[in-house]
Amino acid sequence: MLYAVVDIETTGGHASANGITEVAINIHDGNEVVERYSTLINPLINIPIHITALTGIDNEMVKSAPTFADVALQIYQLLNGKVFVAHNVNFDYSFLKHHLAAAGYDLQCKKLCTVRMSRKVFPGKVSYSLGKLCSSLQIPLQNRHRAAGDADATSLLFNLLLQHDVDGVIFEMLKKTSKEQVLPPHLDKAAVIRLPNQPGVYYFKDNKGKIIYVGKAKDLKKRVTSHFTGNKPNRQRQDFLKNIHNIDYVVCGTELMALILEANEIKRLWPENNRAMKRYEHKYDLCVFEGQNGYLRLAIDKHKTNNKPLQSFNNLLEGYNFLNHLINTYQLCAKLCYLQKAATKCMAHENGQCFGACSGIETVAIYNKRLNAALEDIQNMQPSFALVDEGRKDEELSCLVVEKGKFYGMGYFTDKNYLDDGFEPFKENLSTYQSNSYILNLILNHAEQHPQKLYKL
Structure with a gap:
């Protein structure tokens, strides 16, 4: 099996609006680097001053360099059929896939992320950035933030990972069905594996445990995994995925309950990556x-x-x-x-x-x-009623209550005759939530579509 260890330098953080200024590809046979390729590239757009300060690559250096279209075929031939290896692989892969597609080439490679591999093979490091990791593992790193220098350091890191991978981490990552193929670099696969195939609400957290996104799901595992599939090159998505370090979740009895909990949690937590729900109110x-x-x-x-x-x-x-x-x-x-x-x-x-x-x-x-x-x-x-539906497990029922035209709350019970004595006796067993027009419309529409679940109070 051959690996292509890749590093690129760019004019900015997302592929759809930025160009590539340098590419380095080291072909690795599992034991050592057997071929090296690197070139400056004219991105045909201005290189920002702060990028030049970081990489040392300026407009004058790339003035006579080939454009990406000039070298696209050669790059595609080097990558095609290889396992694409990079430090934070989704960044490099999304750029090259986007620009190769623009040149008429469809890149489809298995991917390995040396950030993810390092977290598993060398756990407990303070930082998994390339510079800090090389320092802690005594890997020489020359020409930092230049493609060839970073690709050489990543190749040496890859050597160490192959040598110390006694648990078959890399083999597991390369399986087509492995979640590792699509997960963000800082998210442990176990966090996704433990998600149930049930309705609920999920919470993406950053490295400090702060909730950065709240979502609802009819099937928690499928919905969460869907966030990580594809290679969309826009900066917003790349930054979003890079910031996900952990996942929490709450199982709900029905998708409707998940929708309601999601709406309340977004209003309560105000996560930075939730936008549409924040603005929903009657005028x-x-x-x-x-x-x-x-x-x-x-x-x-x-x-x-x-x-x-x-x-x-x-x-x-x-x-x-x-x-x-x-x-x-x-x-x-x-x-x-x-x-x-x-x-x-x-x-x-x-x-x-x-x-x-x-x-x-x-x-x-x-x-x-x-x-x-x-x-x-x-x-x-104003109507007062309960919606009785499936619970989180077989012997359980769920209940949503609207009182005088406002959403009161929701909860779970096991006795099918629980509502026979009216609303007041079981009020204390419900979790109360804020009511708004969005939530009320969800409930009223569901009640209209499923009158058999309606219990008038």
């Missing part, structure tokens, strides 16, 4: 408050975190339609509901629709009594 709320003269007032307001809405809406028209319905049904004052801005009494007073609260004709007590009746009816319109 407008129906709120009630007491004015200076004592009259209760209804208003459609933009959604704010500290609002305590009676009802929430996706758009302003939806909110105004609901408010107008209340005004017409309970003969409320449109002016006190901010739907008329006239300085005098509202127009509805002229035709008897409004009883004059806006001009003090109708007393505070009478008007507020009628408005409170409207508020009570709004509350009574």
